[in-house]
Amino acid sequence: MISIPKYTMGVGDRFGRQGEAQLSAMIAARKDGIEVCPVWNKSFREHAIIHTEPPSVRAEAVAAVAALGWDAPYFVDADHINLNTVDGFIASSDFFTLDVADAIGTSADSGDVDAFLARHRELCAPVAIEGIGAPVTLSEERARAIAEKYLFAVQEAGRIHQRVVDARGAGTFVTEVSMDETPEPQTPDELLVILAAIADEGIPAQTIAPRFSGRFNKGVDYVGEVPAFEREFRADLAVVAHAVKAYGLPQTLKLSVHSGSDKFSIYPCIARAIQAAGTGLHLKTAGTTWLEELIGLAEAGGEGLAIARETYRSALGRFDELCTPYADVIDIDPAKLPEPDAVDAWDGPRFAEAMRHDPSCPHYNPDLRQLLHVGYKVAAEMGSRYLDALEVHREEVAHHVRENLLERHIRAVFP
Numbered sequence: 001m002i003s004i005p006k007y008t009m010g011v012g013d014r015f016g017r018q019g020e021a022q023l024s025a026m027i028a029a030r031k032d033g034i035e036v037c038p039v040w041n042k043s044f045r046e047h048a049i050i051h052t053e054p055p056s057v058r059a060e061a062v063a064a065v066a067a068l069g070w071d072a073p074y075f076v077d078a079d080h081i082n083l084n085t086v087d088g089f090i091a092s093s094d095f096f097t098l099d100v101a102d103a104i105g106t107s108a109d110s111g112d113v114d115a116f117l118a119r120h121r122e123l124c125a126p127v128a129i130e131g132i133g134a135p136v137t138l139s140e141e142r143a144r145a146i147a148e149k150y151l152f153a154v155q156e157a158g159r160i161h162q163r164v165v166d167a168r169g170a171g172t173f174v175t176e177v178s179m180d181e182t183p184e185p186q187t188p189d190e191l192l193v194i195l196a197a198i199a200d201e202g203i204p205a206q207t208i209a210p211r212f213s214g215r216f217n218k219g220v221d222y223v224g225e226v227p228a229f230e231r232e233f234r235a236d237l238a239v240v241a242h243a244v245k246a247y248g249l250p251q252t253l254k255l256s257v258h259s260g261s262d263k264f265s266i267y268p269c270i271a272r273a274i275q276a277a278g279t280g281l282h283l284k285t286a287g288t289t290w291l292e293e294l295i296g297l298a299e300a301g302g303e304g305l306a307i308a309r310e311t312y313r314s315a316l317g318r319f320d321e322l323c324t325p326y327a328d329v330i331d332i333d334p335a336k337l338p339e340p341d342a343v344d345a346w347d348g349p350r351f352a353e354a355m356r357h358d359p360s361c362p363h364y365n366p367d368l369r370q371l372l373h374v375g376y377k378v379a380a381e382m383g384s385r386y387l388d389a390l391e392v393h394r395e396e397v398a399h400h401v402r403e404n405l406l407e408r409h410i411r412a413v414f415p
């Protein structure tokens with residue numbers, strides 16, 4: 001089976017131009033002793049909005065790896081795919097994020113729930129888990145309720161996984177099960193039941209992406225109680241380690257944090273927790289690269305700044321259209337969005353300050369940042385105008401992309 005390295009980072013690149021800049025961040029980290037393996041990811045939704053096809057991500061990764069002489073592993077992730085969308089990704093991906101969030105809450109066949117509980121009597125008694133003070137104790141009713149909520153979703157993951165196995169062969173790819181894009185978090189005891197079910201389904205999951213407590217809004221910091229997050233995250237790590245032993249899941253199984261980018265306030269506790277537990281981590285932080293492109297263009301002035309201003313004006317005018325698909329993962333207060341005429345009066349550095357995620361800067365505007373995060377469709381519609389600007393300002397943009405990944409993400413999270 002293809003094994004996933006201990007530390008992996010999901011890097012997204014909506015327009016497919018920053019592969020080398022992203023990889024150069026990993027190379028710089030490696031020189032400092034931080035081994036992080038890149039996973040280029042792009043979801044069906046992003047491909048649909050930008051009008052690209054999955055093989056383009058593989059081509060970008062291969063080109064970046066060749067150009068920079070990267071000799072360590074890398075992956076191409078079919079991100080957030082389901083039975084309807086998986087087929088187009090099969091040939092060009094070797095990492096599959098099976099998204100079954102929509103299937104949560106659909107009850108499995110009652111016979112299947114009964115059989116699951118009969119097979120897992122241990123879940124209805126206190127389960128001692130190393131690293132968690134008190135045993136996880138589920139009543140029969142609670143275990144049944146969790147199974148009723150999640151078993152169908154896990155079975156759905158099994159169906160998607162099987163589809164990939166039939167097409168590619170077993171063991172030729174990394175499997176992630178993701179349940180993060182849902183309004184309600186999964187608790188550590190729910191995660192235990194889910195992992196038992198994943199093992200039963202024969203899914204060799206190497207990463208699992210639960211929905212954690214708190215808000216993971218796009219491009220902005222974590223919203224929630226950080227100490228509570230740290231307790232939950234540590235409990236999840238302990239549950240994963242327990243499930244590997246108890247249910248024979250892959251030794252490489254680790255948590256995947258779909259960060260939505262820039263969860264700076266929880267990075268230190270994630271770093272502490274994985275170091276203390278000696279476990280790996282998959283950190284997905286995809287959209288931050290597109291924002292760095294736009295910051296780089298704004299700072300470049302001229303046509304770059306004009307593109308940034310127009311992107312904002314247009315995104316504001318198309319607020320509902322752009323925000324609706326991301327409703328679970330953004331929180332924008334329209335009252336805090338500046339008038340486009342005011343934005344047109346900003347120079348490049350002022351525009352960049354509003355966008356750049358630096359809470360200490362009085363001009364930083366998280367509402368504007370989130371809107372632009374989901375506003376990449378506007379730039380996609382500019383077509384060659386946007387791509388040409390990226391080419392003209394290649395160096396500046398690459399610098400922003402690289403430094404952002406290296407200094408604000410990789411160094412903050414990976415030991």
Ligand SMILES: [Zn+2]
Binds near residue numbers: 080180181258
């Ligand atoms: Zn996700």
